[in-house]
Amino acid sequence: MTRLGQVYLGVILVFLYTPILVLMAMGFNASPLYELPFSFTTHWYETLAGNDVLLTAGLHSIVLALVTSVVATVLGTIASVALSRRTFRGRNLLQVLLLPPIAIPWLITGTAMLIFFYWTGIGRGLHALIIGHVAMAIPYVVLVVGTGFKTIRTDLEEAAMSLGSTPIHAFFAVTLPLLFPSILGAALFAFAVSLDQFVISYFLSSPGYSTLPVQIYSAIRKGFTPEINAISTLLLLGSMAVILIFARFAKPGETSDKR
């Protein structure tokens, strides 16, 4: 059984990573048409350094993802505090309403946002992208932080209050530090969801401000070179670095008993 499981896992990893490895390798292949045999070059990285359109779009994506991550994490964590620790009318309804946006196809969400933003005069551009990305990232944050809350006993805050902490102080001194791995995970999730996002970005970006996925998409339509592979490789390595840093902090898989 264990043997079979190992093979199964191996097959999954092969299917996940082979395309990515091929993509990375092709960034170092001299042929602009992805032809074999493989001949090593860093040419595409050199031309990428001069490709302002892709680089700017890449920078935009990162800025947008960072802003989304910070804003969505703060708002989502606050919402999570309310949903996990307070009782109020409509709490269950709100909690349930958080889930559908995750399941609604991006295309529909994107179209709806475009129409809504047009009607309200919000329009398109960086501000619209931020609003759109934050809105779609919040449910993920609430879910991740909410799960974190479940591992923290409420009597820890009560203990702090019995020792003289106001509820606010108890939250910052006790709950927040214990919640930190979850919040970090949520921030990372929000960052990844934003960086990944194509459909909503496509609808909400303006000619002056578009993101890397949108730019890659238009490049593919116009015909492209392995520069795309080069920038994808850089992005990939960046994301993996972030994930590894997170794994170092949060130690996923560890059974944490937060009594």
Added chain:
Amino acid sequence: MTNVDVQAVAKTFGTVPVLTDISTSFPVGSFTSLLGPSGSGKTTLLRIVAGFLQPDEGVVKIGGSDVTQVPVWGRNIGMMFQSYALFPHMTVAKNVAFGLERRGIKGAEARRLVGEALEMVRLPGFADRMPKQLSGGQQQRVALARAIVIKPSVLLLDEPLSALDRRLRQEMQVELLRIQRESGLTTIFVTHDQEEALALSDKVAILDKGRIVQIGAPQEVYERPLTRFAAAFLGDSNFLTGVVENGAVRLADGTVVQATGVLPALGQTVTLAVRPEKMSVTPAEGAVNRIEAQVKTVIYAGPALSYHLQTADGTELKLFAQNHDGRLLPEGQKVTLHWSAEHTIVMAD
């Protein structure tokens, strides 16, 4: 060191009354147990004294001043929780120093007080450990140190020993009592463990359905329960029902039972309680009461023996005896149980 007064406190959750008109006082330095089945309101009462809950009606006074409107963080209480509730991201020293820091005590003074508190709970040298590295009993001691280091007005214990195994629990009971005596803290202790309540407290309050049905010294509450509930909840009791006749009680089978308590009027039906360990198969001096019964089951527990018996009219009785000579009464044996008039307790209901 202060006393705690609770006056006419009532609390309702939704439409369910949890506490009804509770008035009692906890004198300076006393150790009071709140004992009752789950749902009796004992934890609610403790949380109202702590300030986690607001009573719907009534007043809570700590040290003579009305704190009903004061939130928990302004009451200067020390509390121990069932789950220890140590802060898992802080060392033992930081845990204990938490309340001191909230009171502006820092640096060398805080270190000295933390050291003293850890000394008191016999955990010196544990200051730099994390809670996770400690055993359950050690965590419990840290929780106690954290609660007493701030010199609280009142020490509130919410079933703090229930998560420990038997041997450790007995050890902690002794510790708790020693520390309570040394510190002189007015202590309120919620438990559902009767033996623990009897062993630790100066006063035991028995709660049932949101009311204090009896409060008094352990001996008084145990030896003289007022109601059937108190007699059955605290310890075991044999209940006999009969009719008052000539200053005694005649049971349905004709047996006449003598009691020393005040009996209701002639001809009234009354319930009597007799503790199973107060009965004996051998007649002792003054044991004027006797009843015939047959042994149904024998439970051998080493030093103690307990028997389930049945009288001719089907009344179930229990008998506790010391294992003096290793000989047991055989099942089916007919015996006569003897007890004295002063061990017949007249129930108020």
